[in-house]
Amino acid sequence: xxxxxxxxxxxxxxxxxxxxxxxxxxxxxxxxxxxxxxxxxxxxxxxxxxxxxxxxxxxxxxxxxxxxxxxxxxxxxxxxxxxxxxxxxxxxxxxxxxxxxxxxxxxxxxxxxxxxxxxxxxxxxxxxxxxxxxxxxxxxxxxxxxxxxxxxxxxxxxxxxxxxxxxxxxxxxxxxxxxxxxxxxxxxxxxxx
Numbered sequence: 001x002x003x004x005x006x007x008x009x010x011x012x013x014x015x016x017x018x019x020x021x022x023x024x025x026x027x028x029x030x031x032x033x034x035x036x037x038x039x040x041x042x043x044x045x046x047x048x049x050x051x052x053x054x055x056x057x058x059x060x061x062x063x064x065x066x067x068x069x070x071x072x073x074x075x076x077x078x079x080x081x082x083x084x085x086x087x088x089x090x091x092x093x094x095x096x097x098x099x100x101x102x103x104x105x106x107x108x109x110x111x112x113x114x115x116x117x118x119x120x121x122x123x124x125x126x127x128x129x130x131x132x133x134x135x136x137x138x139x140x141x142x143x144x145x146x147x148x149x150x151x152x153x154x155x156x157x158x159x160x161x162x163x164x165x166x167x168x169x170x171x172x173x174x175x176x177x178x179x180x181x182x183x184x185x186x187x188x189x190x191x192x193x
Contacts, residue, residue, distance in 0.1 A: 007096035034130040046127040053122035061103040069171040076177045113190035119147040136163045
């Protein structure tokens with residue numbers, strides 16, 4: 001009998017091979033010779049990254065999760081160099097199961113840091129697309145304005161997305177969120193960045 005793996009219930013794919021591949025693919029990928037200059041290709045991924053931002057601002061979490069591959073990683077490094085999550089602090093390092101847990105908790109009404117829910121506006125800019133075998137690496141800058149009853153705060157940095165094409169659509173395999181002040185006091189970042 002063959003084992004059926006469900007990434008919503010088990011972190012079976014988070015293993016040494018995943019970490020090694022993650023570190024390799026998110027190191028030294030922003031090279032000019034790998035940049036894709038075709039406007040149609042750049043627009044395709046710009047639209048996907050902008051859609052992701054809109055879905056998060058509108059708290060449409062099911063549609064946001066649907067943009068991700070079943071085996072995916074959401075990574076917010078805690079160091080400016082964003083090296084190896086096995087050896088460095090991460091603000092978040094979530095697999096699919098943990099992403100679904102986070103969304104479930106936000107919906108319960110018992111996530112006190114999000115009662116009431118933050119209102120956010122995300123701005124995305126400087127989208128660049130890089131070719132890497134059958135995948136695409138996308139770099140974009142972001143600015144998040146977050147309104148809470150105690151005021152407004154701003155979070156900024158850049159994202160690295162790794163997309164893979166499956167069944168005629170591009171899915172997010174990895175999203176790395178690199179905050180410019182990741183090594184400072186972030187005051188409980190309870191929203192999905």
